Amino acid sequence: PFEVKLARSGNVYTVDVGASILDTLRVHGHELASSCESGTCGTCRVRFTDGTPDHRDLVLSDKEQKNEIMICVSRAKSASITLDI
Ligand code: FES
Numbered sequence: 790p791f792e793v794k795l796a797r798s799g800n801v802y803t804v805d806v807g808a809s810i811l812d813t814l815r816v817h818g819h820e821l822a823s824s825c826e827s828g829t830c831g832t833c834r835v836r837f838t839d840g841t842p843d844h845r846d847l848v849l850s851d852k853e854q855k856n857e858i859m860i861c862v863s864r865a866k867s868a869s870i871t872l873d874i
Contacts, residue, residue: 792869795819796838801869810860810872819874821860828862835860840870 793810794801804813811823811833824832828846837858843866846859858870 791865791867793865794839794869794871796871796873804864809862810858810864810870814860821874823861826861828859831859833859833861836873838871838873840865841867842870 790803790805792801793804793813795814800817802813802817804810808816809826811821811826814821821835822832824830826833829848831848834848834857836856838856842854842858843864844854844858845862845864848859849857858872860872
């Protein structure tokens with residue numbers, strides 16, 4: 790498990806093993822767009838401002854991976870990741 794922090798609200802949630810960042814945020818009432826939920830369409834892209842992502846998508850370029858993450862499939866290698874939402 791790791792923590793996801795939301796930069797704008799300061800909210801922090803735990804993403805459990807087997808749950809996605811997207812699922813976790815939705816459980817806590819956040820409405821976020823998605824489509825494929827398998828890391829291929831690009832709909833769920835968000836910027837991150839801190840932490841080390843574990844990119845598992847097939848969408849982002851190497852350059853984009855430096856500040857964006859697909860939250861339907863990607864996770865964090867660090868103990869927490871901060872999203873710009
Ligand atoms: Fe398609 Fe995340 S919903 S890449």
